[in-house]
Each structure stands twice: as C-alpha cells, then as structure tokens.
Amino acid sequence: MNRSLKIAGVILSVFAFFTSCDEETLGENAFGTLKGKVVINGDNMPLGNVKITTNPVSTTVFTDNQGEFTISDIQIGDYSVQAELDEYETAFEPANILEGKISQVVFELDSLKARNLSPKSPVLLAPIDEAEGVKPDVTFIWSSSKNDDDDILYTLQLRNGETNEITIFERVQDTTITVKDLAIGKVYFWQVTATDDVTTPVQSEISSFRVQGTSANSYLFVRNIDGKNVIFSGGDGTEGDQNVIRISSLQSNSYRPRKNNDTDKVAFLRTVGAETHLFTMDPDGSNVRQLTSTIPVAGFRQSAVDFSWAANGGAIYYPNFDKLYRVNPDGGGSVMVYQTPDGSLISEVDVAELDQDLLLLKTNDLSGYNVRIFTYRLSTGSEETVVLENVTGGAGSIDISANGDKILYNLDTSGAENSVYRLFSSRIFIYYTSTAIVTQVETGVATGQNDYDGRFSPSEGSIIFSRSNNTNNAIPSVLRVNLDGQNDEGLLFSEAYMPDWH
Template structure:
C-alpha cells in the first residue's frame, strides 16, 4: 500500500510543477513601423488608418506617411491600411522579440463613384471629307463627369500603306499633324482616359488629302538663293486667306523656275539651271518623275528671270528661245528644230501660242539690255509677220499671254519709260491688246504708286488674270494676286513671297 501511495504522490508533484511553469512564462513584444504612399505618384499619404490582424493597436499615419505600433506581441500579422478614395491594402509582417519590423504600403486610387469620360466626339476633319490639306488640326470633344484631367491618344492610319501613328495629348482637345501624303485616305480614332478608369474610344473616322490635280496655280519661292517650284489652290475654295494648299514640288537645292502646267498631258514643265545653262524639264503634277527635255540647245536670252517658253500643240511640243532663234522640241526631248530667227539680231524673250490656232505665234523681243521691245505675231508655217502688238515704246515689258481664240494679247509695261543699267522697273502696269480693233487698253487693278504689276496671264475662263505684284525698290518681296478684268476693286492676294505665276 505504501508503494502505491508513493507513486500517486510523485505523479501529482510532477503535474503541479508542469502547470506552474506555464503560468510564470513572460509575454514578449516587438514593434511595427512603416510608410504609406500613393501608388501612382509615390507621395506620402496622411491620416491613413493602420490596424492589424490579429488585433493590436490602431494608429494613423502622419504628414510624412509614417506610422509606428509599439508593444506588439511576437507573432505573424497582416497590416491593414485604409483611406477614403483609395483601395484598402494589406501587407504581411513578422514581429520578432525586441525588434522593429518595417513595412511599406502603396495605396491605389479607388474608382468607386468616379465616372469614366464620355466617348470622344470627332469634330475635325469631318468624316468622309476630301481635299484636306497636308497639315490638319484634329479636333474632338470629351467630358469627364468629375472634371478630371484627361489624356488622349490619336491613332492615325494611312489607308495606302497601313502605317499607324500614335500621338499622346494631355488636356488639349486639338492636335496638329503635318507632312501627310497627297491623295491618301486616312483613318483616325481618339481614345480618352482619366486616372481611374479604362480608356474609352471614339468611332473611326476617315478623310482624304487633296490631289495635286486640284492645285491650279504654280509659282516659285526663293529658298537659300535658289528658285523652288510650288503649287497652290484658290484661297476662297479652301477657306484660307492666303497660301492655300501650298505644296513644294522641286528640290530647294536646285534652281528651278518658270513652271508651266499642261492639262492635256498632265505634266508641269519648268526651267532648271544645269551647269550654268537653263534647260527645260518636266515632272508630274505632284512633283515626281522629273525628266530633262533640252540639252544641246538650252533656253537662253536676256536675264534668267525674264525669259519664257511655252507648251505647244496640245502639250506635244515646246517652243523656246535661244538668243535670236526660236526652237521647237517634242515633249520627250526628240525632234529639235529651229522654227524662227529674228532678222535684226534682237533677242527673243517670250513666246505664247493658242491650241485653237497653232500656226500663230506671239513673240516678245528686246535688245541685250532688255529694251527696244517688240511684241508681234508670226505665222509658224511661213515665218511672215501677221501683226504688231507693241513697238517703239520706252521702258521694260514683262510677260505675254494670249486668249484661246487669239483675239487679245496681255502684257505688262513700265509706263515710266525708264531705261537704266540695272533694269529697274518703276511703274509697271497691265495692258490688253485687241487684235480685231488693234486698240490697246489699260487693265485697271488695285496697284498703287510705288508698286509694279508684272508677268500677267489669263485665267482658264479668261475673265480674270493672275500677276506678280511687288514694290519697285530693290529687294522687295513679291506676292501673287488675282484680279478680275472688269472689276478693278477686286484684287485678291493668293500667295506671299512668291512670283512667276501660272494658272491652267
């Protein structure tokens, strides 16, 4: 019996000692500290509510986004960060005895209650529009219900090449794109996005850029010492004031001038200086496929800026001067022939013909100083003089043109009568000669004292003329004007810093 009693007492003592050890073990603690920032800006967030699971203490971040929780029992915790307008975030952390565990939390803006922007409405260019310029200001509209700042993406696809371009815009609802391609169909779409919502996209719209065929005017501009050929459109037809649809056609590193268009063959002819000589070239209406026509006999005469040539025989030939001789050449460079020579050695400076009467050629001649001008008509077949338009007048004469039925001849003459070594023109005015009545009349324009009207030519409908207007001082900048023959008060400036106009 004593034996069993001893065993029971021993077991009870061991049990008591084990229970006593559990109750006297001390709790151990660590701490948690951290920072809360905005995910999109990385800026610290103030007054963020910080709590843990399992529960410990609840604290709030300061202005630096920092927080600290002390006396946290050693354990594994999930730290919770809450702030209005942000998604609640959780971050795991292990608390160790006597140590501070660091945690960094990024909060993402919540889109709860924040509406997406409206679907963009495309305003310009209008869907399906044609003859658009090669520089376009795209315009659209989109509204955000909370007035959030919106960012936009324009996608622009070239319908010919399928090349896609993207343009990023913040805030603005307009954006200008230049260097578009001629005669090309484009497709465009705008996407709008705020900071919280997915982007919304507009419908796809299309437009077509203008064709060079629609640019009836040719002219030159001076660039870095060279003449460069351009085309352009009537300002009234494209809602522009001046310089409408201006398109550069020749390389500015080459001297190219006196452009002349022929619609029968769909080409532009022009003069280009090659090795000190002026040669006739042709190109497409868009400025491609250049071809040299003349070579052995260049275009030559008095002053490069005064000399002219012409298309002939419905675009199949060219007539051009070489000093005192007039030549014809086929539009492919073959068939060169001399068709006329002055009998007094005077220089041929200008030539004009009509497709309705191919046998009659109008010529302008002058001496080596540019004066003693004659304008007259000859028969190509016989070489005989048909009639004289102008002679025995002092002063310079610039440009000649003729109506389709050869009943009127247009030219400009310096009425000041000045003849000087610098070939300076002081008071150039436009005149029209009536072949039937043999009378000459002044074409009234809005030109004023101190200005010159130069190199006039008829419009295709022959009711208007196009001309170069420039102040008479040296180095003045010229412009091209459109004038109505029967309305002296209706002159429109078409192109600035431009000269040598042609209109077909």
C-alpha cells in the same frame, strides 16, 4: 556582521554580471524558422518568384511555383517581412521568430492592373467625321482619356484611303498633334489609342475626312516662302485668298506654272543646281517629272523667262539663250525650232491655241532691253507681225489669244533702263493684229505701281495679272480685271505673283 554582509553583496553582484553575460550570448545564438506563402488577393492563386526580404536584414529568398518560401536559421526576434513582385503592390507582414519554432506568414498581393483604372476611350473631336475640304496641314484633336492619377500616352494612326499607307505617331502626351502636307484631295482615316502602360490600351472609334482638292480652283500662282518660289492653287472669292493650296515642295525653288487642260498637267520651272529646268506635275502637285536635262531653260534672268505648251499638250516650247527648243511632255524629242539671227536672247514664247503653227516671241539684249515682240510662222520660218520694237524700257509678259487676233503684253512707260532691270511704270496693253491698234488695259493702277504677268482668261473676257509697288522688294498681289470695264478690279491673292488659269 557588517563585514559579512558587504562580502555577500559583492559575491551576488559578480554572479549577476556573469549571469547577464550568459543570457546575451545565448540570445545571439538562438534561431528559429520563417515560412510563408504568397498568393494573389481575391483568387488565392500562388505566386512564384516573389522576392522575400526582412528588416532587420536576414537571408533574401524567392518563392517557388507554389508560392511558398522558407528562411531557415533566422535569429529570434521581431521582423517586418516584405514580398515584392513586378506588376503587384509590395506587401509587408510582421513576424516574431521564436527559438526552435516555425513562424508562419501569408501574403495576399494586389495586382496593380486589377487596382488600376483603365483609361477612357478617346473621343475624336477634330476634324469631325466625314469632314470635307480639310486643309493639308491638319491639327488632330481628341478628348483626354485620364481616369486616375496615371499618365496617359496616345498613339495616332493615320491611313491614306487611296494608297492604304499608314503613318503612326507614337506615345504622344498631348491630346493634339499637327500633321503637315497630307495628300491633296485624298480621304484619310484616323484612330487614337490610349495607354497608361499598366492596363490594356483602349481605342477610339475610326473617323474619316477628305483633304481639300484643287479641282474647283481657277488659278495657279507663286509665293515666296523662306526665300524660295513655291507654287499654289487657289479659287475664286470676293474676299481673296480662297481655297489656297500649296502644290509644290517647300524644299525646291519652283515657279512660272502653266496648266494644259488636254494633258491635265501643270508645267513649271524649277532650279536644279545652277540651272533651270522644265518639270510637269498633276494639278494636285503629285507625279512630278523633270523634262529637260542637257539643255536647260535659260535667258537674261531666270525670273523673266517663260515657256508655253502647244495647245494640244503634245509639246512644250522653251528658250535657251538665243535658241528656241521644243520638247515632248515625256522629256523626249527635244529639237531646236528657231534661233535669233542677231544673237539676241529669247526670253518668252507663247502659242496660239487655234493656230499651232503660230508662235509669239519676245527677244531682248543681255540687259533685258531692246525688246522685240513678234509672231513667227513655223511652217514658213518667217516673222509675220511685229508687235513691239524700237522702244526703251522693259517689256514682256506676252500672251496671245486663241485665234491670234489679240496680244497681251506689259511695257514700262517710263522708258527707264538700269542695271537691275527695275520697272517704274509698267502698264498692260493689248495689240490687235487686224488693225495694229494698241490700247492700254484699264486696271486702276496708281502712280508708283507696276502691273505685269498679264494672262487672258479662257473666255478672253478678263485678265489676271500681278501688281506691286515699284520699290525694291515690294510685295506683289494677283488681281483680276474684266475687259468690258464692269466690276473693274478685284484682289485674288495676296503676296502672290506669276499667275495662270487653272
């Protein structure tokens, strides 16, 4: 009997083994169907082209225009079904696939835009609306538009109110940006747009401001910026460096500004290649025009040459070695008007405002010495008054009064002469043509300092001039002094030289 039970047990075990193998084979070959629909959450509008995938992996399909999809012959079992479409939040739904049955799923997708908060409208903080006298290098500041976890990008739109030229600075991440070299004296309008790249962009209100102008300024001067001479305009003030505005390019070497009120133009010298040429521009630095081309401005050293407007603005006189030329403000009509008889170099020229026939000239040798300063009558072609000659040392910075009765110049009273034209004790003097008397202008200059670049004020009651220590690479300043001795000395501009009246 025991033997019979053992045999029966073996038979049952074998039967169970084959039975289990048949069940697994049947499961792997059992399939059903998965159907579904995808709509927008809230309004139930169908969504087409939604990507449908499953885990475990089966067939990938896309919804039709009605938002519907079908996966046929999908193996039975439990699945996680995924619905994915750009600009919508990906959704998952469970599905149990039964043999020969149709399983249904429905997806309600949330729009990312609908769930996302729009940025807040930026608030413009600086410059404030209708601000006046804003510096040409403007730092724009606005409030953050952040309203959720999204990153915000800003676009600044800037419009010149005169030309309507629009400049756009796109996709700025910060809430501030600096824009340089805006047009002097012009009104600008600005607006900021914020976007999170999901919702509709939002805009700030429009604000305006005016860039500071030069119309109220009294002076022109030069500064060295990164090795180049650059022309500036500046105003009066007890503390100095008031309303300083750059009016020439940082990319060019421009110097020796001279303003003519009849034409409302500033003439100046600019390096062009290996030569120096005459240019003009408006007082705000616009409308730059080159006057000379074939005959450049030239002398024993370019930093020491000077030119002069005819008082009515109808011509400009300038030196070219031993010759003096006159050119029209449009660059035409160039003609030689004088040549030194001994081959000495003409370094400077000035014209009496009320006597257009009278020129003031400074000549020197190739080293800048053996200086002669004298007046020359154009109509007669003759010298009239010798102001300075037969002296040792450097001299120059000539300026003649309106009616020609006073002549301003500087002279190195040390009498030193050297190969680098270094001055040791330059002082400013006035020569009175009616009496031939020379007086030194009391400027408060100290031992070891040089005064030079003197210019009469329009009223001739004061002068402006440059001052620096007599050491190499000394940093100069521009000062003003009254000729009556009252309120004797005042700093106008630091790190400045070659001044003129605006």
